[in-house]
Amino acid sequence: MTLKEFIEILEKPNQIQAQQMHELEEILLEYPYFQAARVLQLKKFHTEQNYRYNKALKLAAVHVANRSVLYDFIHSKSGQHLSEAEVIRQIALQKTTPKTDFVTPTATYQKMPQKEMDSFPKEEIVPKIYGSFTDNQEADAIAAKNQVSQTDLHSFSQWLKTISEVGNPSKQEEKHVEENPKIAEKFKLIDRFLETNPKIEPSREYVSNINLANEVKTDPHQLMTETLAQVYVKQRKYKQAIQAYEILILKNPEKSGYFADQIRTIKNLQQNNL
Template identity: 35%
Template sequence: MNAQQYIQWLNNPYQLTAENTEALKDMISEYPYLQSARALYLKALNQQRSFLYNSELKKTAAYTTDRDVLFDYIVSENFVTYKPLHIEDLNVVDENYIEFKKPEPTLDETIEKRVLDTLVYIENQDKETELFHKIDQISKSKIEANKLDKENALIEEKQVAKEVPSEEIHQLEENLEVGKPLDFSENDKFSFTEWLKLTSAQPIQRETTEISNENIKPEEKIIVEETIPTKQKNMDLIDRFIETNPKITPSKSAVVPVINTERLNEDEPFYMTETLARIYLEQKKYQKAIQAYEILILKYPEKSSLFANRIFDIKKLQEFNNI
């Protein structure tokens, strides 16, 4: 990769291929603080609908100095829209007019062919020897396995294996869109901030200078009252509602659950979105995800059947994960 090719990718990100994506990944490994490369790599993953998009978005946010700029970028039309490459039609010359003469082999080519044939023969002999060695090892392992089978037969009969229906779990995750890229909209800025807060990424450790206050007089000390950020207040508001709101048990027939609206504060469901509900689900906070969809039922009654089905699927997925 050279500078001219990199500039071309920045101007035309829709031309990125899977091979180009790997090249960008290597560049990020070598230059982790190159924000333009991270944004371009993020665009390529979203274009390919890769399952690595969500985790890479967290890393990009950690390395970004201004997350508001990153948010505006991932919700912009240029980022979301996919434009396929335009292939021009070229005139093909009729094959009847093409004359092809096979060149006669030279002496060097004949010698080269003999050397290659010899190497292929030696390689085949090595593979055959390796195959016989593997067969011998398999035969010995089978004899030892038969001896162990008789000893382990009684132990296996007493053990009770708990089988988790993997196909059913996979189907539930498909229904709930677990692992799929989170599509943020302009109204999901609070959800985006909360999602970044819930990540397991550790903050960058910076050296701090400790100042001794032994020589400071008591009358010179100033008490500073810490203020809680507005976003943190909003999140605490939603968490408090989720903890106090009663549990709901939906049925398979997608009956709309009944929620105690008297205990619902008007400001609490204001910040709740489908994206935030999915964030709780991605973090395996199933109880919060259930309560989030209960709030969404009140906000969007026309989607109550869909949200009730998702509550039912989340509870089943929670049971399987507790096995």
């Protein structure tokens, strides 16, 4: 965009075309403090009621120096508030002003006159402070050394005492026994018992040699089981098998029908000599 074209759209901001708006945005990206271009963009957004108007207004308020001129130009029907000379001046200012992202502050030093420096006292303060500090530090170190040595002596004496007590367990036992008279009395009783060496003699009471197993009489009916009856059948001892099932009928009446069938089966085998 040339300077002539820019002045034309400045005089007729309501007739800015889309391509010219795009060029204005490129100019503002390169020169964000170009007030005339910033105001023209904001004027176009205000006229079209563009959604970007609020954001552009905040940016313009930051980059434009005179906000009253900005307000009058946006709400006026023409661009008479910004003259051609003002536009040319701002363009020249933007081109000549170098872009700086960050300004590093420089330190300033003020040299003191020699007379004032000579007037200060030349007393050596630091050596005295250092000397007092080292003296206190040495005194603390000596006190700590003495304290450690006393602690070491105390610990060493305790260690010797412990070693002597461990080396003579009898003394510890004697001391413990002396302190507990009841325990001492119990030890005496134990020693006396061991000296007498008593023996446990067996009792001399009469013991009968009678075989008690013979006195136990077992009812053979109690030993009868169904398994034994089946064994009799396999051995062809049919009489004993029938007798066994008869005993089982008496012992288990609820199974009498089953046992009766077994008896009939055995009798059939007996008749057929099987």
